[in-house]
Amino acid sequence: xxxxxxxxxxxxxxxxxxxxxxxxxxxxxxxxxxxxxxxxxxxxxxxxxxxxxxxxxxxxxxxxxxxxxxxxxxxxxxxxxxxxxxxxxxxxxxxxxxxxxxxxxxxxxxxxxxxxxxxxxxxxxxxxxxxxxxxxxxxxxxxxxxxxxxxxxxxxxxxxxxxxxxxxxxxxxxxxxxxxxxxxxxxxxxxxxxxxxxxxxxxxxxxxxxxxxxxxxxxxxxxx
Numbered sequence: 095x096x097x098x099x100x101x102x103x104x105x106x107x108x109x110x111x112x113x114x115x116x117x118x119x120x121x122x123x124x125x126x127x128x129x130x131x132x133x134x135x136x137x138x139x140x141x142x143x144x145x146x147x148x149x150x151x152x153x154x155x156x157x158x159x160x161x162x163x164x165x166x167x168x169x170x171x172x173x174x175x176x177x178x179x180x181x182x183x184x185x186x187x188x189x190x191x192x193x194x195x196x197x198x199x200x201x202x203x204x205x206x207x208x209x210x211x212x213x214x215x216x217x218x219x220x221x222x223x224x225x226x227x228x229x230x231x232x233x234x235x236x237x238x239x240x241x242x243x244x245x246x247x248x249x250x251x252x253x254x255x256x257x258x259x260x261x262x263x264x265x266x267x268x269x270x271x272x273x274x275x276x277x278x279x280x281x282x283x284x285x286x287x288x289x290x291x292x293x294x295x296x297x298x299x300x301x302x303x304x305x306x307x308x309x310x311x312x313x314x315x316x317x318x
Contacts, residue, residue, distance in 0.1 A: 132187040141191045149204050152184035156208050163212045172212050173232050180208065181238060188239045189246035192279045198236045198317050205235045240311040247285055248297040263294065288313065 126135035126143065133144040156163070159179060163172055184201065191197065206223060209230045215221055227234075250259040263282065282293070288310045289296045289303075297303045 132190070141197065144187070144191070145197050145200060148184050148186065148188075149200065152180055152204060152208075155180045155183045156211070160211075164214065169212070169230065173230055176208070176212070176230075176232055181205075181233065181235065184235060185238050185242060189242050190281070191239070191243070192281045193239070193243065193284050193314065194279055195317055198239070198314055201235045201239065202317070205232070234315055236314045236317060237311055240314040241307065244285070244303075244307045244310050247293075248300070248303045251294045251297045252300075284313075285310070 126133055128134070133147055135141075135143055156176075159175060162175055184204070206226065209226050209232060210216060210221075213226065213229055215226070250257075251263065253260055285293050289306055296306070
């Protein structure tokens with residue numbers, strides 16, 4: 095690994111760029127990177143940028159289909175288009191998110207704005223969210239995200255093919271000094287609130303795991 099020259103003092107900034115070489119090509123080491131359509135970032139709030147990106151991509155997909163959503167076709171067809179073309183874009187990779195109430199609320203606010211656009215109404219019309227959902231009949235994005243994560247959690251812990259997914263769940267970091275402040279939300283925290291600390295053992299039984307899914311989904315769909 096080599097370090098490029100330090101910037102000159104007149105820039106008033108001392109920035110360091112670390113590079114590694116692969117086949118004589120310099121690769122910059124960065125704090126975040128988009129891999130397989132998913133933003134990978136280390137540190138606290140490491141899923142906020144990915145959620146923001148999912149929201150932007152969701153609006154882009156919605157915009158491409160705006161002619162359909164604003165047309166006079168039956169609402170049931172608009173709902174099918176939304177759930178097949180927009181909702182998957184917004185929830186792509188959500189199985190790996192450390193869910194928080196803040197992230198879920200932001201996703202639901204975005205979905206409600208899209209639902210109002212489909213119905214041709216605005217916030218000034220003062221129509222309750224329950225009524226809007228009754229008209230659109232779209233799947234609640236919080237429900238979809240929770241189901242995807244719960245199913246994925248059970249799937250990876252039941253694997254017996256030696257893949258790295260189950261190993262990562264049981265990995266313990268090196269002992270070191272904890273950073274100041276509240277510990278960041280971990281991927282398993284919300285799962286343990288429903289299935290307990292021995293959730294990996296519980297997930298081995300598909301029947302038991304599926305019976306707990308409703309409770310897990312309900313805790314996220316009850317968020318306003």
